[in-house]
Amino acid sequence: MMSNTVKNIIVRVVKNRMAAGEAFEEIIKSYLRLTKDEIKEIKEEL
Secondary structure: OOOHHHHHHHHHHHHHHHHOOOOHHHHHOOOOOOOHHHHHHHHHHO
């Protein structure tokens, strides 16, 4: 389980990369250690 601080950082990075035109699915592939539940949490924050 990741801490809220780590989740918030990842969410901010994902938002910035999506704003630059990258797709969520491509971005999230670079975070190999995330579980499916963690990915779901991040997606819900977007």
